[in-house]
Amino acid sequence: MNKFKVFASIFLMFASCTTNKTTQIGFSKDSTRIVIADLGEAELYQVRQLKDKENLIIQVFQSKEDSLEKEIKGKISISGDSLVFTPNKPLEKGSTYMVNTLIGANFGKTEDILKSDVGYKVKTLQKELLR
Secondary structure, rough: OHHHHHHHHHHHHHHOOOEEEEEEEEOOOOOOEEEEOOHHHHHHHHHOOOOHHHHHEEEEEEOOOOOEEEOEEEEEEOOEEEEEEEEEEOOOOEEEEEEEEEEEOOOOHHHHOOOOOOOOOOOEEEEEEEO
């Protein structure tokens, strides 16, 4: 957990230098991989530095109606301004996948800061995807 806090702190320092692009999470065109697109230079730098620690960068969980969530293992790669997660086993049709990442994470959005509604924990970027 301590490594996670260090990564989050370093990431936030670099993230403040990036442009205000919105990070997009979705499936690849053939739905075999998960793509995190529109990354800034700071995020790409952090991914390169932590490439051997994929679980700090992205976590993917599969959830089914009749079972608990299970973590999906895989490898990450960089393609242009995108991070690509390739699972070790193929993604199943009809399954829901929850993607958690520190890429694009922050303590709050601009409106949260203006309202002084900023938390003390980093809010990870999450997206639920249905294949």
